[in-house]
Amino acid sequence: MAQFLKCPHHVFDSNKVYYHVYVYILPELRPFLPVFESIEAKKLVEDDGEEMIQKILDKSNNKLRMYGSAKELAENLKIFRNFSESFRLFQSSTYPFNASSVIYDSLKGNKYLCKPDIYTIIHNIALHTINHEDTVMLHLLLAKVLKSKIGRTDGPVEFVEFDEKMFDEIEKEMREVENKTHEQATAQLEYLEKFVLNKNYAAIISKVRELNPTIWDDGMANAFLEQLQPLSNTEIGKQKEYIFDMLIDSYIMNCIEQIMAKRATLFMSTRKSCPITVRLFEDGEERYVMTEELYHALNRLSTGSVRLETQSDGSVPNAMNFEDVKAEFGNIIQKIEFIRTPILRSKHRAVPIRAHFPGQFVIPAVDHFFEFWRNLILGLKLFQIYQCSDWEKFAPFFHNIENVLYVEKLFRRHLQKEQYFLGSGFCFEIVVSDSLQLYEVSTINEVRNAKKNGFTAQDLKNELKYLGLTVTFPEIQDYAEAVYEGIYKAKKKRYLRTCDLFDAVENCQLICVLNRIPxxxxxLHSQKGCKRVFGYKCEHCEKEKDVQKTPDIQDSMKNPKIESSNESASNQYSQPALSAPKDCDKCSESSKSLEEAENELKMSKDQLKEMQQKITNTEKELSYLKKENEKIVQSEAKKTEELAELKEELNNEKETNQEKEEEILKASKENEELQKTILKLTAENEANERVIQKLLDRITDLSANNRKTSKIDEETIEESTPNASVISKNAPLIIDCLICSSQIKAGQEVIRCPLCKRRFHSNVIFSLFSICAFKWRKDHTQCPACNGDLPGI
Structure with missing residues (x-):
């Protein structure tokens, strides 16, 4: 479903890109646009027009530098043109449905669609699901059919509940259109073949127009006829192909109309069945409604004859704060669905909003204010052309602007805090042109390009002087640093470019104007636009902050005893002075002294008031400093706590690492000992295996050659161990050393194990065959056969 909400890129043609650029830029810059035919022929675009915009920028004589790169301008244009019924404002007849549809949320959590956006969804579903050889023709015919029907929604803005299942069903029906229309067109072509052979083109056109009169009007029919007539008798196949295409197009549009007819209530204004909705405009923290739209909804709820009427003349839609709406109408509005509608803006223009009255588009008045001044400062270059240090000469001109913006009218009606709208098509330049003829024209300089590595606050000051703005505004350079800082923070890029320099020059001049005209x-304050001027400090915002910090009661409670004593003293001395007779010298002298005393008391009273005011201001400053100090202390305490936690974590990690190192060392030592043990056991195992093998061999020989031996001497039996080999009854006993596996010869010294009675070489130093035994005796004191203790050598 999401893909059907967005407009496909390929339905956007280069001609519309050019026109959107024309509408978007300042009126004073439009003459610098190149002629469309000199840039490119009309064609569909795939990249939101970025390539086309780059060609426009290249041939605009550097007059459009304030809009940045082609990519930035394309992105801003995409925001600017993307609103419901945009084709009405841009007067698009060929591809009107090139805006994305929006699913809105109500305050109650329900989802809604604006009725005109349903046509856009149908348009997008058809383009995504229906295969057509001639894409341009499909776009043209589809736009023609839908635009002929969208007039049914003319009237107040209406919404319908969003039903995704219904659009899934529409998509499914759209996918069946191609096969169905192909069969119908084939059958109809067979019927029309006789007219082709007779060259009765009028009958063919009549039949096609009968199938769908909406798309085959006189212009389309004549264009088709011009394609058929030049073909000769030998080109009948081509004629049939043209006719078949016409039939296919007719049946496709018929199917789409039938799909819409099944859901007729979606595509027309039906006040009785349509839910009662009111758009709730959201601009930051501000929330307000159009008064006309609210009253229309309330009148639908009313069962009596009393009707709510607005005082608007239609050109300036009134607005009403949502809190005031709730306070005034209470529970009545519970039956209304308030549709949350954000106020959208591109960098240089506000996105138009459909007014309550059909065919009208508006934008917030504050956006009119900024767009007007942008044209005045960067388009007309008013303060560069008319360099005048006497600001009073500009007074009549700016008074006219106040009337245009309804500033005085608003304040007379005590609507300082109410938002309101102005028509999006209002032309400010007409008001300007009548008022500028009174002044002498000066030569102007153009804003220069920024360096590759950007510009600095000092560069901005130099640029303001270079442009001649210090003549009209001697203080303008004082705002350069604050403006530069504000733009740099908002931009969030390493370098500020030429388009940012234009913004800085504009904001510096706007601050000077605001400071001169209360x-x-x-x-600007009433319309919540103060923060949109970089570097500007609003006095009204500062006062509101002071009021919030210091209650009004505080002033009346300051030093009541001193004031009352001063007043009583004043009354005490002034009363006799008023009743004293003029003829008495003493009285006159006392009267003079009393007057002097009274004057002194008045002076002291004024001084006391001044002191009280100073004390109050000091207390405010101290209170503010205390709060700031508390914030700093809390911040430092938090940092100290975080640092302590960090240190503790590091210490824990250090201790853990030390424990791990100790475990590793211990494991390493154990591993070394284990390796030694393994080597020892391996050596012992190898020696044992060799001895066992020799014993097995000799036992085999003994059993084979000496089976008749009957009796063996007790000593012989005693020494007939696994290390001894008996060869024959009368042969001498052969005994091997169990350690070195070499023979113990006669006369060699031996050691006898007291436990198992085995024998081993004793004096191995002089034995040529017993080097291994020497090593064994060096490291071991146990018998290798039974592990019994061996006697010392």
Whole structure:
């Protein structure tokens, strides 16, 4: 479903890109646009028009540098043109449905679609699901059919509940269109073949127009006829191909219309069955509704004859804060679905909003204010052309602007905090042109390009002087650093470019104007636009902050005893002075002294008031400093705590690492000992295996050759161990050393194990065959056969 909400890229043609750029840029810059035919022929685009925009920028004589790169301008245009019924404002007849549809949320959590956006979804589903050889023709015919029907939604803005299952069903039906229409067109072509052979083209056109009169009007029919007539008798196949295409197009559009007819209530204004909705505009923290739209909804809820009427003349839609709506109408509005509608803006223009009245589009008044001044400063270059240090000469001109913006009217009606709208098509330049003829024109300089590594605050100051703005605004360079800092933070890039320099020059001039005209300050503050001017400090915002910090009661409670004593003293001395007779010298002298005393008391009272005010201001400063100090202390305490936690974590990690190192060392030592034991056991095992093998061999020989031996001497039996080999009855006894496996010869010294009676070489140093035995005796004191203790050598 999500893919059907967004407009496909390929339905956007280069002609519309050019027109959107024309509408988006400042009126004073439009003459610098190149002629469309000199850039490129009309064609569909795939990249939101970025390539086309780059060609426009290349041939605009550097007059559009304030809009940045082609990619940035394409992104801003995509935001600017993307609103419901945009084709009405841009007067698009060929590809009107090139905006994305939006699923809105209500305050109750339900999802809604604006009725005109349903046509856009149908348009997108058809383009995604229906295969057509001639894409351009499909776009044209589809737009023609849908635009002929969208007039049914003319009237107040209406919404319907979003039903995804219903659009899934529409998609499924759309996918069946191709096969169905092919069969119908084939059958109809067989019927029309006789007219082809007779060259009765009028009958063919009549039949096609009968199939779908919406798309085959006089213009389309004549264009098709011009394709058929030049073909000769030998090109009948080509004629049939043209006719078949016409039939296919007719049946496709018929199927789409039938799909829409099954759900007729979606595609027309039906006030009785349509839910009662009101758009709730959200701009940051501000939430408000159009008064006309709210009253229309309330009138639908009303069962009596009393009707709510607005005082708007239609050109300036009134608005009402949502909190005031709830306070005034209470539970009545519970039956209304408030559709959350964000206020959208591109960098240079606000996105138009469909007004309550059909065919009208509006934008917030504050956006009109900024767009007007942008054209005045960067388009007309008012303060560069008319360099005048006497600001009073500009007064009549700016008074006219106040009337245009309804500033005075608003304040007379006590609507300082109410938002309101102005028509998006209002032309400010007409008001400007009538007022500028009174002043002498100066030569102007153009904003220069920024360096490759950006520009600095000092570069901005130099640029303001170079542009001649210090003549009208001697203080303008004082705002350069604050403006530069604000733009740099908002941009969040390493270098500020030429388009950012234009923004900086604009904001510096706007701050100077605001500081000179109090009504502009009030207007901007009431419309919540103060923060949109980089580097600007709003006095009204500062006062509101002070009021929040210091309650009004605090002033009346300061030093009441001193004031009352001063007043009583004043009354005490002033009363006799008023009743004293003029003829008495003493009285006159006392009167003079009393007057002097009274004057002194008044002076002291004024001084006391001044002191009280100073004390109050000091207390405010101290209170503010205390709060700041508390914040700093809390911040430092938090940092100290975090540092302590970090140190503790590091210490824990260090201790853990030490324990791990100790375990590794211990394991390493154990491993070394284990290796030694393994080597020892391996050596012993190898020696034992050799002895066992020799014994087995000799036992085999003994059993084979000496089976008749009957009796053996007790000593012989005693020494007939696994290490001894008996060869024959009368042969001498042969005994091997169990350690070195060499023979113990007669006369060699031996050691006898007291436990198992085995014999081993004793004096191995002089034995040529007993080097291994020497090594054994060096490291061991146990018998290798039974592990019994051996006697010392």
């Amino acid at each position: 009504n502009y300050q009030k207007f």
